[in-house]
Amino acid sequence: MSDLIALETESLKAIAAAADEAALENVRVNALGKKGTISALLSTLGKMSPDERKAEGAKINLLKEHVTEALVQRKAVLKNMALEHRLKSETIDISLPPRDSSLTTGRVHPISQVMDELTTIFADMGFSIAEGPDVETDDFNFTRLNFPPGHPAREMHDTFFFNPAADGTRKLLRTHTSPVQVRTMLSQKPPIRVICPGRTYRCDSDQTHTPMFHQVEGLVIEKGAHLGHLKWILQEFCKAFFEVPSVNMQFRPSFFPFTEPSVEVDIQCSRKGGEIRFGEGTDWLEILGCGMVHPNVLRNCGLDPEEYTGFAWGMGIDRLAMLKYGISDLRQMFEGDVRWLSHYGFKPLETPTLAGGLSG
Numbered sequence: 001m002s003d004l005i006a007l008e009t010e011s012l013k014a015i016a017a018a019a020d021e022a023a024l025e026n027v028r029v030n031a032l033g034k035k036g037t038i039s040a041l042l043s044t045l046g047k048m049s050p051d052e053r054k055a056e057g058a059k060i061n062l063l064k065e066h067v068t069e070a071l072v073q074r075k076a077v078l079k080n081m082a083l084e085h086r087l088k089s090e091t092i093d094i095s096l097p098p099r100d101s102s103l104t105t106g107r108v109h110p111i112s113q114v115m116d117e118l119t120t121i122f123a124d125m126g127f128s129i130a131e132g133p134d135v136e137t138d139d140f141n142f143t144r145l146n147f148p149p150g151h152p153a154r155e156m157h158d159t160f161f162f163n164p165a166a167d168g169t170r171k172l173l174r175t176h177t178s179p180v181q182v183r184t185m186l187s188q189k190p191p192i193r194v195i196c197p198g199r200t201y202r203c204d205s206d207q208t209h210t211p212m213f214h215q216v217e218g219l220v221i222e223k224g225a226h227l228g229h230l231k232w233i234l235q236e237f238c239k240a241f242f243e244v245p246s247v248n249m250q251f252r253p254s255f256f257p258f259t260e261p262s263v264e265v266d267i268q269c270s271r272k273g274g275e276i277r278f279g280e281g282t283d284w285l286e287i288l289g290c291g292m293v294h295p296n297v298l299r300n301c302g303l304d305p306e307e308y309t310g311f312a313w314g315m316g317i318d319r320l321a322m323l324k325y326g327i328s329d330l331r332q333m334f335e336g337d338v339r340w341l342s343h344y345g346f347k348p349l350e351t352p353t354l355a356g357g358l359s360g
């Protein structure tokens with residue numbers, strides 16, 4: 001009996017003294033493991049008479065219970081202690097200023113910079129941002145935008161298609177940001193004023209084309225919206241974006257299935273010495289496509305063309321970045337070369353603002 005009490009005292013002492021979970025596991029194995037002290041006691045029961053076994057068995061089992069309970073409690077305490085230690089040692093002081101190294105070496109990619117600039121300019125005109133998925137349905141990318149099945153304009157998009165689903169429909173990588181127009185008209189009530197920047201994909205690659213590129217779409221749906229509003233918005237945008245006091249723009253008739261009339265816009269520039277400058281010169285450079293939203297598109301998106309009109313435009317963000325920042329090869333933009341980025345990138349804390357200057 002006194003042996004059992006001594007063993008219990010000793011075990012409980014060892015448990016209390018275990019400084020971490022590994023030490024505690026050692027104590028457990030020494031007591032309750034196959035060759036442990038308590039297991040050894042239990043194995044003596046087999047040689048006892050039934051009466052003895054009944055009396056001794058109860059005592060040994062009580063001892064085992066006490067030790068097991070103490071182990072469980074100590075384990076919980078040690079676990080908590082370990083967690084607290086980790087939380088203390090891994091604390092991050094988020095009020096610290098950024099390290100010098102990230103400010104001097106980290107750079108914002110020109111595409112992200114231009115997206116921030118676009119957002120700043122259009123937010124000031126009351127636009128919000130709309131987004132859609134890169135993997136689109138044929139319906140949203142083409143059909144509802146008034147590209148009927150088999151329409152030749154579909155072929156011009158060099159589309160990446162996914163394998164057809166069981167029902168015959170095919171998903172695709174969106175070839176333009178225009179499907180976000182459809183999504184926006186289906187999910188919001190006019191008046192609508194959104195821009196939709198994002199990734200787009202076409203099977204094409206050379207100095208001025210990459211299979212993945214970026215576009216920004218603009219959409220306004222409002223009673224009485226007309227081409228004059230569109231023209232003003234684009235003019236204000238170009239002045240703000242290229243950071244010049246005035247720009248001459250030329251609106252040429254064009255064709256897009258989803259707009260009627262459709263227009264392409266050129267801005268005046270000079271190319272003296274191979275350098276493009278806006279707001280001066282006698283050359284013209286095409287920068288975007290736009291037009292009044294086609295009545296079929298309005299109808300396909302649940303709007304009555306008798307009640308609402310609207311206009312839309314689409315521009316290549318990569319091209320805007322190349323023009324503004326003198327980048328000559330589009331492909332380099334997506335090669336992930338840090339030397340390129342440290343040359344063309346922007347300091348992380350120089351966020352574009354209209355008051356403080358867009359490009360620092």
Ligand code: DAH
Nearest residue numbers: 176178289290291312313314
């Ligand atoms: N989605 C066209 C393209 O990728 C660009 C575009 C043209 C968008 C005219 C428009 C628009 O919203 O009105 O070529």
